[in-house]
Amino acid sequence: DGGITQSPKYLFRKEGQNVTLSCEQNLNHDAMYWYRQDPGQGLRLIYYSQIVNDFQKGDIAEGYSVSREKKESFPLTVTSAQKNPTAFYLCASSIAGLALYEQYFGPGTRLTVT
Amino acid sequence: GNSVTQMEGPVTLSEEAFLTINCTYTATGYPSLFWYVQYPGEGLQLLLKATKADDKGSNKGFEATYRKETTSFHLEKGSVQVSDSAVYFCALSNSGGGADGLTFGKGTHLIIQP
Numbered sequence: 001d002g003g004i005t006q007s008p009k010y011l012f013r014k015e016g017q018n019v020t021l022s023c024e025q026n027l028n029h030d031a032m033y034w035y036r037q038d039p040g041q042g043l044r045l046i047y048y049s050q051i052v053n054d055f056q057k058g059d060i061a062e063g064y065s066v067s068r069e070k071k072e073s074f075p076l077t078v079t080s081a082q083k084n085p086t087a088f089y090l091c092a093s094s095i096a097g098l099a100l101y102e103q104y105f106g107p108g109t110r111l112t113v114t
Numbered sequence: 115g116n117s118v119t120q121m122e123g124p125v126t127l128s129e130e131a132f133l134t135i136n137c138t139y140t141a142t143g144y145p146s147l148f149w150y151v152q153y154p155g156e157g158l159q160l161l162l163k164a165t166k167a168d169d170k171g172s173n174k175g176f177e178a179t180y181r182k183e184t185t186s187f188h189l190e191k192g193s194v195q196v197s198d199s200a201v202y203f204c205a206l207s208n209s210g211g212g213a214d215g216l217t218f219g220k221g222t223h224l225i226i227q228p
Contacts, residue, residue, distance in 0.1 A: 004157075006157075033215050033216075035215075040220065040221075041220055041221075042118070042203060042205075042218030042219050042220045042221055043158075043203070043216070043218045044218075045215040045216070048215045058215055090157055090158065092158075102148060102160045102163055103160075103215075103216060104160070105150075105157035105158040105159070106157050107156055107157045108155075108156070108157045
């Protein structure tokens, strides 16, 4: 079955540590995205990538970093510079970075930093 | 910039009631519009979409019509079921090439009571 996988589902880290969230897709999609979801808020875009080896900052990129070395993979690193890292993180992909194509979402990773 | 406003929740209805969740947007150009649904602890699933004015998206008994004159995309269902309980997000994507992700509303939590 084609889809997007995110691992792990739950992640716990101590403050001051960097942590990397995995996102893999086998849909052969060119574009991939990372969103953050906080209680009572919509999703906010962190980073997006429309092609391998290229990515762009979204609305809330500070304290995060990404890489896109392979079409299938778009890992997100939450660095110690991110002031409020505890959140639900969602990865998505679409056929191409065009407005009419819907995005497909993974199941999410809930990160808790204490 | 782009923005999406949807009615605050939670919205509580009895089974078989008529549902309307309001969504209005602000955007430049001609965005595509989407409704996504999120069940507890999961990622988002596309419910329906419309890519141009007067288009009607429909799926699983839900409908929404792209109204450019009122910049709205209200979600409706004639008879809700307990299984429709979830959080519903209205979203838009920018027109043209190089879409930079979706802009989401804050979500509406729908609770259907038997």
